[in-house]
Amino acid sequence: MSTEPENKAENTPANPEGEAITAEEAQEQQIDLNLIFPDEERDLNALFPDEESRQLLKHITKNKKDLNTLKERFKEENNLEEEEEEDSEETETDNASD
16 A cells, blocks of 8 residues: 555646646536537437547537638628729729710
């Protein structure tokens, strides 16, 4: 038997600030894939039990949403630029005919 105290901090997860988190906080941080993918019929949490896979899937989903948002924004900006060019061409044509 060892009389040295156990170092529990090594096995305790830490938050970004490096502070140990409680089991309750760790439970809150767990990712529920069934909430992220509600249309899926299978239990995704059972298919992906490790936290790294869950985080990866969550990040991929977020990135996909961000890309779609950017895509829509670029479309809108491109349409606005085309409309401005058309307007300026019409104005030049009107001025030339005067």
